Structures are given as C-alpha cells and as structure tokens.
Amino acid sequence: MRILLAEDERPLSRALVAILKHNNYSVDAVYNGVDTVEYAKSGLYDAAILDVMMPKMDGIEALKRIRQS
Numbered sequence: 001m002r003i004l005l006a007e008d009e010r011p012l013s014r015a016l017v018a019i020l021k022h023n024n025y026s027v028d029a030v031y032n033g034v035d036t037v038e039y040a041k042s043g044l045y046d047a048a049i050l051d052v053m054m055p056k057m058d059g060i061e062a063l064k065r066i067r068q069s
C-alpha cells in the first residue's frame with residue numbers, strides 16, 4: 001500500500017514515516033498543502049494522512065481540492 005503523508009512538523013513526519021515503513025507501507029512525505037494536492041493528483045496513492053494545519057493550504061482545503069480533481 002502506498003501512502004501520502006502530509007505533515008509540516010518534520011520530526012513528527014520522520015517518526016510517522018519510520019513507523020509506516022516498519023509496517024511495510026510505502027510512504028511519501030510532503031510538508032505543505034500545495035504539495036499535498038500535487039502529489040495526490042498523480043493517482044499513485046492508496047491512502048493519504050493529512051495534517052489539518054499546514055502552511056500554504058490547510059489539510060481540509062487540500063482534501064477538497066483533491067476530491068474535485
């Protein structure tokens with residue numbers, strides 16, 4: 001399973017990536033809402049974990065834009 005992780009706090013993001021990879025998930029990490037939308041549009045992901053409060057665009061707005069595409 002391939003997961004897109006959107007979390008702007010890099011230490012937390014690194015910890016989550018390590019945990020997910022340890023459990024055999026493939027993970028790509030992004031750090032703002034704009035990148036989240038761009039990566040999600042690729043269609044490569046089975047799931048996404050979104051932080052609500054991110055720079056450039058919050059997670060809720062990113063989710064709305066992903067669903068519109």
